Amino acid sequence: MRLKPIHLLCIVTVLAHVTFAGTRINLSIYALQLNASPFVVGTLVAFVGVLPVLLSVAIGRWSDRAGPRRPMLTGTAVVAAAALIGFALGDLASLFAVALISGLGYNLFFVAQQQLMGRVGRPDELASNLSLIALAFSLSMFVTPLITGFAIDHAGARATFGLLASFSVAGCAVVWLAPKVFSSTSPASATQSGQNKRRIMDLLRMPELRRVYIVAVISQSTWDTLYVILPIYGQQHHLSASQVGTVFGTFSIFTLVVRLFLPAISRRTQPWQLLLFSLAGSALTYLGIPLTASMPPLLALVAWLGIALGVAAPMLLIVIHAASPPERVGEAVGLRVTLMNGSQTAIPLLAGSLVSLLGLTAMFWAFAALFFGGAWINRDRWRAPKGAGRA
Numbered sequence: 001m002r003l004k005p006i007h008l009l010c011i012v013t014v015l016a017h018v019t020f021a022g023t024r025i026n027l028s029i030y031a032l033q034l035n036a037s038p039f040v041v042g043t044l045v046a047f048v049g050v051l052p053v054l055l056s057v058a059i060g061r062w063s064d065r066a067g068p069r070r071p072m073l074t075g076t077a078v079v080a081a082a083a084l085i086g087f088a089l090g091d092l093a094s095l096f097a098v099a100l101i102s103g104l105g106y107n108l109f110f111v112a113q114q115q116l117m118g119r120v121g122r123p124d125e126l127a128s129n130l131s132l133i134a135l136a137f138s139l140s141m142f143v144t145p146l147i148t149g150f151a152i153d154h155a156g157a158r159a160t161f162g163l164l165a166s167f168s169v170a171g172c173a174v175v176w177l178a179p180k181v182f183s184s185t186s187p188a189s190a191t192q193s194g195q196n197k198r199r200i201m202d203l204l205r206m207p208e209l210r211r212v213y214i215v216a217v218i219s220q221s222t223w224d225t226l227y228v229i230l231p232i233y234g235q236q237h238h239l240s241a242s243q244v245g246t247v248f249g250t251f252s253i254f255t256l257v258v259r260l261f262l263p264a265i266s267r268r269t270q271p272w273q274l275l276l277f278s279l280a281g282s283a284l285t286y287l288g289i290p291l292t293a294s295m296p297p298l299l300a301l302v303a304w305l306g307i308a309l310g311v312a313a314p315m316l317l318i319v320i321h322a323a324s325p326p327e328r329v330g331e332a333v334g335l336r337v338t339l340m341n342g343s344q345t346a347i348p349l350l351a352g353s354l355v356s357l358l359g360l361t362a363m364f365w366a367f368a369a370l371f372f373g374g375a376w377i378n379r380d381r382w383r384a385p386k387g388a389g390r391a
Contacts, residue, residue, distance in 0.1 A: 008178055010136035019083055023082065023086070026148055028045060042352015045348035049103055071111065072109050080165040080172065086158065148245055149248070203335055217340075219316070255310030271318045273382055275315050281305070281308025284368075286368035
């Protein structure tokens with residue numbers, strides 16, 4: 001059976017994401033093994049998003065000029081190099097370099113992947129292609145914690161960095177060997193590239209896009225805090241690295257399960273209804289986790305969180321496509337990537353600080369209030385039609 005371009009894109013997406021997400025998990029666990037404080041762990045994870053926040057616009061412009069293949073090649077190579085630094089050096093100071101470099105490398109890959117995703121296949125295949133990419137991310141999020149947790153328990157955190165690097169090396173090889181699939185067919189003109197700053201501000205003036213960007217940041221903060229607080233929660237409750245990996249894996253498999261049914265669910269609901277459900281469901285989980293003291297209820301709660309968050313990313317993309325001018329969808333998606341990177345920098349730092357100052361329970365409940373607040377301020381969108389947004 002001949003693989004379609006979207007299938008190759010899914011394979012590369014999984015391979016690059018395994019290295020990146022596994023490195024983030026390993027950073028937290030290894031830092032705790034090196035006796036780092038919760039604040040240091042939060043700062044370490046926040047470093048992953050520092051360079052993407054500063055460079056994402058420049059990366060987007062490069063991808064527009066050169067096409068997605070070169071940034072994807074560079075990104076997968078850089079993510080692998082970051083993991084190899086952790087393997088080679090293995091001290092706390094080197095982990096900050098790993099965080100910075102892996103964040104930069106994955107952002108190079110991700111921005112280009114988002115650009116290419118809308119150009120693979122026919123226009124009428126966009127919805128199904130988005131679903132396939134979402135499933136690829138869910139698959140990676142399921143297998144990555146299991147691979148990382150069991151590798152740490154059996155080989156050690158330092159050796160795990162070396163194992164994780166191999167996945168991104170394989171992804172780099174796929175991109176290298178399929179140049180036609182990963183090359184752009186419509187790079188942006190120099191004139192368009194020079195107008196990015198003005199256009200970004202114009203997008204932020206659109207009410208529907210402002211709403212969806214706020215929801216995107218809140219939703220992303222749920223993912224980002226998990227990388228900080230679950231290892232800390234596991235340490236406080238004497239969970240092994242394998243058990244922490246199982247918790248992450250349970251969360252991820254339920255994002256995968258709900259996305260399998262998402263096409264049928266979305267035919268019976270509106271995108272904003274699923275986004276509001278996602279925010280409220282996340283809040284309920286964060287209220288409940290501090291009340292658990294054993295694995296079974298914790299696994300049940302993270303399974304529910306996986307369902308709640310699993311519907312968010314595809315719905316966010318659908319609303320962004322509906323709310324954006326047709327000729328500027330790429331810019332709108334790029335701005336979402338920028339905001340995601342900002343969240344990846346600020347939220348782990350905030351979470352680590354709240355844990356250090358107020359304790360784990362207060363941190364969980366503070367974020368639960370944020371999620372409920374996001375649902376409340378957008379409650380009027382419950383009855384918004386599917387095509388709303390261009391007013």
